[in-house]
Amino acid sequence: MKIISNRRSQVLAGRIATVTRNPLVDVRWTRFPDGEISLQAGEISDHMVIVGSFVESDDLIELLLLIDICRNAEITLVLPYMSYARQDKQFNPGEPLSARIIARTLGAGVSRVITVNLHEETILPYFGVPAIDLSLAPGMAKFIMSLPCSNPLILGPDAGAARLARDIATGGGEWENDHLHKVRLSGDTVRIEPKVIPVTGRDVIIVDDIISTGGTQSTAASMLYLQGAAAVYTVCVHGVLATGAYTHLTSSGIRGVFSSDTIESACSTYSAAGIIADALIS
Ligand code: R5P
16 A cells, blocks of 8 residues: 655645555656646555545645546545535535535545545535545544643534534543534624523633634634633634634634644644544554
């Protein structure tokens, strides 16, 4: 087995290669004069693991090109982050079901798929090959233990994050957990329904699968500080951090913004490599 990655996931792929003790295939990324992506990979093996998050459109093109480079091998596609996963339904007439067409396209050339905290598990069948979704909840719990917090409250900012909050709380040894109710008003603004939470003097960790614009977490943090929270941190799986999200979050008083390396950034403070490696060798 050998590991190969797109540009987006070089560090994570390297970590997976180290943990699984498998070689990482060298890839040269360049562009043709017209801007098209050109890849040149080293020697591939019979079983290839392609590791590549899809954050922006070029990441998807690179994944498709890597799948073709590995076409003579058995391919496991590790998709740590999948953009468009929030478009898992047709919300209005005339819209695409974006998650479905992307999953179908990527699944067409591979033998199996591994995702990490995919926004909706209902997307998995669209890959058309065996697909599993891994949860980083245990790793998030372990990371939260390293924060300067005592007896933290683990809070999901919406109903969709309730299970993640519960799983992290259990992983931390039965921390208290709760979730809020969110109504999305636009791409970057949300309304969090008023809810009295006993947070006076407490440390609160807002947990979520994705931080995109930071609108969800900053709105929740403002409400928590008004109710007397001592400190608010936010820990997510996928730090998309679009449109100045980090500034938005820290200026709302959030003490720390932490994510995994499914999207590599300065906020990546814990890794998905271990759980992915376990899935690959089990
Ligand atoms: C939505 O359902 C997701 O779980 C996140 O809550 C959402 O993507 C966060 O987006 P933003 O950071 O833009 O508020």
